[in-house]
Amino acid sequence: MRRAYVALAAATVMGLAACGGGGSYSTVVGKIRNTGHVVVGTKWDQPSLGLVVGPGDPQGFDVDVARYIVNYLAHGRHVDITWRESPSSAREALLQNGSVDLIVATYTITEARRPKVTFAGPYVIVQQDTMVRATDTSIKKVSDLRGKRLCLAEGSNSYRRVVDPPPDGKLDLPAVLVNAANYSDCVRKLTDHRLDAVSTQNLILAGFAQQEPGRFRLLNDPIIDERWAVGIKKGDAATCEAVNQAIAAMWHDGTATRLLHKWFGKTGLKLPWYLPKPEGCP
Structure with a gap:
C-alpha cells in the first residue's frame, strides 16, 4: 500500500508540473485529476460488454468498469469521458500513439503484449x-x-x-x-x-x-x-498502481459483483466472484 500511495502522489505532482508547461501530462492519472478529461477505449460491437446501439455512449460491463475506475482516479470529481472504439487489432497502436488513455475492452494479459502495454489488474478472470x-x-x-x-x-x-x-x-x-x-x-x-x-x-x-x-x-x-486487464501506455507505472487500487475498491465495495450480475446474471454462467491477484506494475 505504501508503494501505491507514493506512486499516486508522484503522479499528481508530475501532472501539475506538466500542466504549467503547456498541458502535456506524463501520466493518465495526472491528466484525469488536472484536466477533468480522459479518453477511454472500449469495444463497440460486443453485447453486454461494450455495445453502441444508435446515438449515445457504449453500454456494457466493461464500460461500467471503466466509469468506476475513472471516478475513483478523479477522487469523485466530475470527469468528461470521450469513448473511442478499440477493436482487438488496434488496441496496442491506439495506446502507443496516444489516441486513448485507457483501454477497457476484454483485453487479455499475454506475454506477447507485455512489451507493448502496461497492464493494470486483472479486474476479472474469465x-x-x-x-x-x-x-x-x-x-x-x-x-x-x-x-x-x-x-x-x-x-x-x-x-x-x-x-x-x-x-x-x-x-x-x-x-x-x-x-x-x-x-x-x-x-x-x-x-x-x-x-x-x-x-x-x-x-x-x-x-x-x-x-x-x-x-x-x-x-x-x-x-x-483468461485475465482481463486495463491497458495503459507502456511505462505509466503511477497510473497502473492507481488503477489497481480502483479495481481492489470495486471488488471490496461489491460493485464488481453487482455489475457482473447486472450484465450476465441471466446467462446461467458461473460468474467470477473474487478479486484477482494484481500482476504488478513495471
Missing part, C-alpha cells in the same frame, strides 16, 4: 469457452472441434488455445481457421453457416448468446482461464 449453433449436435465438447471451421478474429489470440500446442496454445487440435474482422463478424458467419464454432472468453460469448436466445449454445467445456 474462462475461454466455445459457442456453436444450437442445432449443431456434432460438437458437444471442445475436442469435437477437430477438423471443424473455427473463427479467427483479427487481433485476438483465443483461437491459438485451440489449434496451437503449448506453451502458446493449449489443445493442438487441427481446425480450419476462418478469418473475421472481430467477434461480431464471427457470430454473423456462425449464423450463416460459414464457420462451425467461435471460441473465446465465455462472457463475450454469453453476451452474443443472450442477445438472440435459442440460436446459439455454449459448450461449457472451459479451455483456459
